[in-house]
Amino acid sequence: MVIDDALRARIESEMRSFPEPRGALLGALHRVQEELGCVSSEAARELSEIFAVFPVEVLELVRFYNFFSEEPRGRHQVTVCTNLPCALVGANDLLCGIEGHLGIAVGETTPDGRIHLGREECLGACANGPMMRIGGDYHEDLDLAAACAVLDALE
Amino acid sequence: MAGPVGEAEAGSVRIRVDGVEYPVREDLTLLQALDGLGLLNVPEGVEIPHYCWHPHLAIDGSCRLCQVELTRPGDEQARLAIACDAKVCEGLVVDTKSEAVARAREGVMELLLANHPLDCPICDQAGECRLQDHAFDYGVAASRMREPRRAARKRVDLGPTVALDQERCILCRRCVRFCREVTGTGELGVVERGDRSAIETFPGQALDNPYSMNVADICPVGALTTKDFRFKARVWSLDEVDGICTACARGCNVSIGVARGRVQRYVARRNDAVNGSWICDEGRLSYQQIDAPDRLSSCLARDETGELCPVSLDEAVREAARRLRPLLDERGPGVVAGVASGHASNEDVRAFKTFLDVLDVDTIGLALREGAADELLVSAEKAANAAGARAVGFGPIEGLLERLRGGGLDALLVLGHDLLEGDVESPALDAAELEGLDTVIVFDTHRSPLERVAHLVFPVRHAAEKEGSYTNLDGVVQRPSRAVRPAPGVRDERDFLDRIGVALGLAGYGMDRTA
Incomplete structure (x- = not known):
């Protein structure tokens, strides 16, 4: 079991607050991602049992949303929005620059396990693009220098 | 429940x-509604192309191809809607041929084809492909795509029976729904988003259920594709014949694909009264028995040394009469027994019953x-016509076996070999128990x-090689067409019995014989 009793209890209590228990599945995936660092196939299988859905239905959610990963990523999840409004103000150039600064490509983790770099769909910060998200924090109105300064300050 | 005679059915509009x-x-x-009226997918019907909708699966509404113009009472103008998810109502006016409908279909086809590979020359589906058909009917010849087409995995091994080409998939989700709704096994899902979306299985879980190959049938x-039929024949070179599966008493309807005189495949053929749209994998692959290496192709008889050797039809018939005549004359019909098979057609079990009746043989049973x-x-019940054999009078075989073991029998006429198989209805019979008999035919x-x-x-002939009818477990009598010619010398049971009847000089035999 990768989902321990405490986490399982939290998930099951959230299930009770939905008219359809499976409505709590997305939230459960967030809990698992936060606590275990990823939604492994073992965790997905255990969730499918808790929610009485087919395992592949959990996989559909995990692979649909950017928030979830099937393997552990770096300590800091850095994602750059490249949707249309951010793209129009240079998000793709920014992402390229960050790739160069970190020496990794999008989707990869730095060899020291410090930063995982990803691409993000719209985060609703269109007026302040380009922007990136690190964990729960938004960093807005970025240029490459500002972004690199933020990244370098990460431990 | 129904309204008075002459009025429309209750709840009808x-x-x-x-x-x-x-x-x-x-x-x-x-x-x-149109499907129920028999108007869909028929040349003289109403033409509404569709990919994701299937009469025996839940509505998905994902392909968008079945758009038609609908005008409901009170509507100021017609609007486009998907026919699969539009409820009918009194006074609904449907236009399937308007300019707007044509444009909508063309647009849907363009989007579906934007990333579809031009694989047709090497694609097994070519010739029976809805995408190909509808691209021809409603699409535009040239692509406006300047970007490279999406590249995806071409040979995904989904399981023991089915292979997936992700590039060709149009994401209609029929296979996904089939596995969730029909088999309840739920192996398949759609992962990723947008143009990266693909059919996938859960890591370590294969598409592996007793009905798995139906997903290839319903894939538009x-x-x-089934691994069995993949790269085996071009479908336009197949003759498609309406047949039935003979693997069990259901009698599922199949379309028998024939090329070069041999059966190449069975695919499920829709019959809502028998099998819906499905067949099981075991039944689908049972066509392999038709050309199996252990098929009998000649009459066999014992030579002087006791070896079973090929003989001519006439020799075999003469030998049957030579063996049966003295038995019947000296010991009477009481020492003869007849074992029917659920594999023989109604016509053949009836001929067998008549033959036994004329001989006055009353020790009979169904193996x-x-x-x-x-x-x-x-x-x-692993035979297509058990109900038919029972209907002409072949009952449980226990009594026959009892007489056999009690030493009361000298001769046995047997259709098929289910008598011997390990899991017969009755206690299994070992071939050795028949060794003492004078005559086994x-x-x-x-x-x-x-x-x-x-x-x-x-x-004798396989069901795909003959004319005959079969009664399924619900009493539905089905008359499949002959799909292939049997090997020369392979005949119907009734034909052999007729000849043996003539050789025995039985009453009623040979009267109509002209050759």
Whole structure:
């Protein structure tokens, strides 16, 4: 079991607050991602049992949303929005620059396990693009220098 | 429950489709209603192309191709809607041929084709591909795509029976729904988003259920193919013949694909009264028995050394009469028994029963192999015509076996070899128990351990090789068409019995014979 009793209890209590228990599945995936660092196939299988859905239905959610990963990523999840409004103000150039600064490509983790770099769909910060998200924090109105300064300050 | 005679069925409404009025049930969607009227997918019907909708699966509404123009009472103007998810109502007016409908179909086809590979020359589906058909009917010849097409995995091994080409998939989700709704196994899902979306299985879980190959039947494109038929024949070189599966008592309807004189495949053929749209994998692959290496192709009789050897038809018939005549004359019909098979057609079991009646043989029984059943289609009785054999008077075989073991029998006429198989309805019979008999005459499609004790073997036709009718477990009588010619010398049971009857000089035999 990768989902321990405490986490399982939290998930099951959230299930009770939905008219359809499976409505709590997305939230459960967030809990698992936060606590275990990823939604492994073992965790997905255990969730499918808790929610009485087919395992592949959990996989559909995990692979649909950017928030979830099937393997552990770096300590800091850095994602750059490249949707249309951010793209129009240079998000793709920014992402390229960050790739160069970190020496990794999008989707990869730095060899020291410090930063995982990803691409993000719209985060609703269109007026302040380009922007990136690190964990729960938004960093807005970025240029490459500002972004690199933020990244370098990460431990 | 129904209204008075002469009135429309309770809950029925009138809709007008392309100017023609139809009464339909009000709880249906437009596609369901037209399907129920027998107007879908037929040349003289109403043409509404569709990919994701399937009469035996839940509505998905994902392909968007079935758009038509609908005008409901009170609407100021017609609007485009998907016919699969549009409920009918009194006074609904449907236009399937308008300019707007044509433009909508063209647009949907363009989007579906934007990333579809130009694989047709190497695609198994070519020739029976809805995408190909509808691209021809409603699409535009040239692509406006300047970007490279999406590249995806071309050979995904989904499981033991089916392969997936992700590039060809149009994401109609029929296979996904089939596995969730019909088999309840839920192996397949759609992962990723947008143009990266793909059919996938859970890591470590294969598409592996007793009905798995139906997903290839319902795949409207060449994304899912059965490993059995993959690269085996071009479908336009197949003759498609309406047949039935003979693997169990359900009698599922199949379309038998024939090329070069051989059966190349079975695919499920829709019959809502028998099998819906599905067949089980075991039944689908049972066509392989038709050309199996152990098929009997010649009459066999014992030579001087006791070996079973090929003989001519006339020799075999003469030998049958030579063996049976003295038995009947000296010991009477009481020492002869007849074992029917659930594999023989109604015509053949009736001929067999008549033959036994004329001989006055009353020790008869039906040998039947039994196995696992399921809740969907597979029946426990592993023969297509057990009900037909019972209907002409062949009952349980216990009494016959009792007489046999009690030493009361000298001769046995046997259709098929289910008598011997391990899991017969009755206690299994070992071929050795037949060793003491004077005469064992076998009519069978395939070689079997009965050969050890048989004095005569007559090679008979598989259901796909003959004309005949079969009664399924619900009493539905089906008359499949002949799909292939049997090997020369392989005949119907009734034909052999007729000849033996003539050779024995039985009353009523040979009267109509001209040759």
